[in-house]
Amino acid sequence: MNPSLVVSRRIFWLALLFFIPVFTLAGWLAAYVSPEAEILPSSMDTFRPLLPHAGALAGLFSAIVFRAVCSLLLKKQQQGIVPPPAAKEMKPATRPKPEEDPAARKAREERMFLYLLSVLQKEGRLLDFFAEDLDLYEDDQIGAAVRPVHESARKILSRYMDLGVVMEEEEGSRITVPKGFDPSRIKLVGKVAGDPPFQGILRHRGWQARGVRMPSFSDAGGADILTPSEVEIL
Structure with missing residues (x-):
């Protein structure tokens, strides 16, 4: 319940306990003491028995007015009190992530693609296989050459990626x-x-990648070299 409403009700009951007895007593005194003291004129003798009741009504009206005045004062007092601002939760300062340069992103993607080709060449001689003219070989020779390339490429894919079907x-x-x-x-x-x-x-x-393990790159040059030339020193 609203605290101001509780206070207003208490003030009203206290005002009733004060004003009604006081005004009733005043009406009783005016009705039964005034004839001897000649406070009221003799023309009011007909209404003297009603004066205590009129005093009680006057006390009730006074209590209602007193409660209204007190409620108005309480309302103004509450409006004048400004609650302190709630303490904001302190969050650690976070630096905004810098946006990646489109040129740098493109270079990184190209390097990733070339890295995969270089690993396939290093482990399975894939580029050497693609560069060969297969018309010069018989089918059984091609089949024998494909087997190690297939096995090496499969190991490399499993090293960097978990494949799953769609x-x-x-x-x-x-x-x-x-x-x-x-x-x-x-x-x-x-x-x-x-x-x-x-x-x-x-x-x-269909195929889908269920897990990717990205390799880390150094800033060393020669990113476009898939595999270096091999020179045997005699």
Whole structure:
């Protein structure tokens, strides 16, 4: 409950206990003592029995007025009191992160791409394999050369990335593409017409990166060198 309302009610009851007895007593004195003291004229004799009741009503009215005045004074006093501002929680000063220069970001992305190629070349001779003219070799020779390249590339990918499939269903199984599907996760091919859901055959489950472990780079030069030349000293 509002504290000012409680105080106002207490003031009203105290005023009743004070004003009603005082004004009732004044009316009683005017009714029964004034004839002897000749306070009131004789023309008021008819109304003398009503004077105590009139005094009680006057006391009630005085108590109501007194309460209204006190309530107004309390309200003005509360409006004049300005509560102290709440103490703000002190937060440690944080420096805004500087925005990355677009040119520096592009250089970093290019360096990441070249780094991956350099690792694939170092571990599996991938660039050497791509640079070869396969028309000069038989199929069995190509198959024998692909096996170590495949194994090395697989180890490198597992070192820096955790691969997972987009859809868990087996390839060749019939699936339903629901309404509101994510186009970045599901690519529709074939005779696509109308609105989803669609019925189709899963031709490829898709790949997604579930974890990436970024390598750290030094500021050393030669970032565009995928693999250095090898010179044997005789």
